[in-house]
Amino acid sequence: MPDTPAFLAQRLMTEGEKALAFFSNLKPEHWHIPIYSEGEIWTVRSVLAHFVTAERGFLELFADIRSGGMGASEDFDIDHYNAHQQQKTSTLSPADLLAQFRAVRAEMTALVASFTEDDLAKQGRHPFLGLTTLAEMVKMVYRHNQIHLRDLRQLLVEP
Numbered sequence: 001m002p003d004t005p006a007f008l009a010q011r012l013m014t015e016g017e018k019a020l021a022f023f024s025n026l027k028p029e030h031w032h033i034p035i036y037s038e039g040e041i042w043t044v045r046s047v048l049a050h051f052v053t054a055e056r057g058f059l060e061l062f063a064d065i066r067s068g069g070m071g072a073s074e075d076f077d078i079d080h081y082n083a084h085q086q087q088k089t090s091t092l093s094p095a096d097l098l099a100q101f102r103a104v105r106a107e108m109t110a111l112v113a114s115f116t117e118d119d120l121a122k123q124g125r126h127p128f129l130g131l132t133t134l135a136e137m138v139k140m141v142y143r144h145n146q147i148h149l150r151d152l153r154q155l156l157v158e159p
Contacts, residue, residue, distance in 0.1 A: 009113035016105035053085035071124025
């Protein structure tokens with residue numbers, strides 16, 4: 001698979017559409033089903049909120065690295081960040097979260113499409129991957145969604 005901006009942007013768009021289709025087809029009773037129970041309990045709705053907030057954070061991170069920044073600090077606490085973001089989005093409805101995910105994924109796709117191959121080779125610190133290239137970070141965005149969607153599908157009957 002080529003790590004070109006066009007290929008990665010297309011992959012982001014395709015995987016985003018799959019995630020939107022999955023969440024759009026859920027029944028109202030699915031949204032409150034617990035999915036993760038380590039620490040705070042995360043429901044199906046929490047996972048969609050996580051998609052939105054993580055992607056917003058990655059937009060900032062990628063712009064920082066593209067402009068020569070280092071990315072996430074070495075002491076970045078991903079669990080604290082995620083818990084704080086869950087609190088900030090706790091009043092949003094599933095419909096609001098779907099709209100926000102659609103918008104943030106479109107923004108991410110446009111950003112990645114604007115990258116050059118030199119941009120993709122730039123290195124910075126990712127909160128989970130550590131020091132790596134922007135290309136690997138972009139791939140992690142859609143892989144991250146795939147991992148969570150797999151977990152959701154295992155616990156739910158596919159809508």
